[in-house]
Amino acid sequence: MQWLRERGLLELNRVGPGLRKIIENMGWLLVDRFVRMGMGLFVGVWVARYLGPAQFGSLNFALAFIALFTTATTLGLEGILVRELLHNPRDTDEMLGTTLALRTGGGLLSVALSIATVKFIQPHDQQALILVSILSFNLIFQAFDTIDSFFQSEVKSKITVWAKNLAFLLFAGIRVSLIHVRAPLWTFAASYAGEIAFGALFLTLGYRLSGGRIFAWRVSKARAMLLLKESWPVIFSGMAIMVYMRIDAVMLKVMQGDLAVGLYSAATRVSEVWYFIPTAIVSSVSPAIIRAKDDPTLFYGRLRKLFSMMTITACVIGAIVALASHAIIRTLYASSYSGAAPVLAVHVWASVFVFLGVAQSPWDLSKNLLSLSLYRTFSGAIINIVMNLYLIPRYSAMGAAIATVVSYAISSVFANALSARTRPIFFMQMKSFLPYRFWI
Template sequence: MLSKLRLKSLSQLKSRSGLRAIIANTGWLFADRILRMGASLVVGVWVARYLGVQQYGLFNYVLAFVSLFSPIFTLGLDDVVVRHIVRQSSNKEEILGTTFWLKLLGGIASVLLAVGSIFFLGEHETLKIWLVAILGMAGIFRAADTIELWFQSQVQSKFSVIAKNIAFLLNTLIKIALILTKAPLLAFAWVTLAEFAMSAIGLLIVYQARGISVLLWRWNFTTAKTLLKESLPLIFSGFAIMIFMRIDQVMLGQMIGDEEVGIYSAAVRVSEIWYFIPAAIVSSVAPSIYAAKEKSESLYYQRIGQLLRLLTYISFAIALPMTFLSDKIIMVMFGSGYAQAGPILAVHIWTSLFVFMGLATSPWFIAESLNHVSLGKTLFGAILNIILNLLLIPKYAGFGAAIATIISQASAAFLCNGFDKRTQKIFNIQVRSLLPFYKF
């Protein structure tokens, strides 16, 4: 009897210790995102006012265009790698080394494809081509994010947060200096690239300071095949997600012009700045969800349900006040030149509900090995988004793009789950997360 009590007590202590680690890890991620949100919002608005609607629109058009190729350098590996490290911690050097080289090769490929594509589209403006080349090179330095995946798997994100925030704060100060010295647009692109380079160096220093060496990392072809086989659906899903998030700005630039992109980007900046919340929570909670599946099916679904409920409520808490205050927020932050962004923000902010839902269900799709299903519904939503943009942008410009984004996000992250037998279980949990009195 005493033995059983001791085992139970030990189990409870481990559970509490794990919970404390998750809370602490989430706290660090939140601190990171809040710092970035505050500083980037203030400086970003300052940059928008300095550059003006047209140049700000051009810069965001290029950022959106380059981001379409980001799945090539991320390769959909992040969640897959974290799960493999959690399950095979003794093989971490091989997993990390293989991931690094895959991401590095992906980064090089993404730059070449981005530059080649801008020429293919018939763009011959020298400034635009330079912007694509400079901002595209950021993917090469993102290979160092492999280190961040290790810290995530150990629920120790504070170390990567410290490294990246030092780079971010330095970069923020440089941007302020560029504004004060009236620097040209191209200088802001170089500074953006410099932040990723500094982050890579910072992550390397912190990793080495923890007594671990990247020199122990090693490439393994079999591991590469295993990781890519699992992440392949996530790569295509990543393309679809980027279409969700950025094709509206690219299509606005192609169909209307840079000024409309500038107005729309002002609304999107305020709307999307909240996305750090689900990203931080899910990255911290995901390892415990994977571990729960190994122990108990009921505990596993309980944690998923609680995560969905939490993120759904947070999205409502953000969207409701933003809907009524959108005009004032845009005027105070960006000035009268961006006044047309107010109505766009009032609509686009509701995209957060479905973005939060989609991120909350991502660990379930990975744990259930249903990445291919996630890919299918995401591709459907992406195609729907393009079609709706083609129909709505010519008549309603940025307002139409916002409507297209909401409908496509709702379809992919929520409605599609109800029409597939394989995902109806998670759809039921999503519906219950909207019911305030349902207890998981």
């Protein structure tokens, strides 16, 4: 923190009660990230070693496939609902009830679509159908994240963290127990569905204990139309992001089979574990950057230092993980996963562009350019799909890793060069690869 403050990226002086509450709330969110990343990697590796690459690939295909339908459940209402709850607190019960009804309807529709789609693309894979059918229940229970939006509006994420991590830790323990009793694959899918269901249950209990009453919620058709009218651009953006992040595993399954998905998933579990770092840093320094937008010298100076910090951090992580990829895979997984090492050595470099993309968010917010980020995300998703179609048949999991790195690079960095409004950011991102820039 002191290091960030000295470089003008973090301002902690004059911390009032409101800011103190926000910092405490952010702290709880970071605890959530650390618990899920740390324990998730530990138990996930344990599960991977038990299942073996092929069955681990089957499970990860089903998880990735279901993730593609998540946006149809959330309906892009997260941020919109939080904003409306802040601006119209008197309508809280109506907004929460209407949102829950919309998301439940979207979840039920998504269940039907996911099962029908997997039967269409994998007509002879009974195991995939069973796993997707079990995990599709996630899409219904995720509707209760409506309560999470309420807690966000009240700056009470502590309750959400307790509720979801209690469910996470409970079912992490259940997955370890399943390994000990040598349970079949479908039970692990059921444990992931159970985690989401119990997370919804604990959220509901937390809401009740905090004084809320779900039975007081009400549904308004007019409110539903207003919410959907605002959320449709976010729905498309969310779909693009999900395709961007999860289509690799689905395409690998269809083109190369479960083994390729298992090796790719083992590699991405390690390379993506670092993605919480840019979010944590940017959420801390964004206020100081946005506050300086009326002073161009200070504003651009802080942005430049943020980009440099992100590039240096991501390159250090990339270099260490790439050089030690064989040792990391050999230590974490069984010898049957040795093919994941070169995939990890390539895929980890996507973190450089992920870090730079997240660091751009203060600029997008201060310049009101969020619509351009939607276009960049769509372009990245399309490029990823096209490259996967060409590279996966030739290089299997390695082809998917290359496609990911290239598509992230284009959407997070090089696409900025195409618009006059984002070209200054592109030049700052390019200059961040010169280490001396950080110190001047």
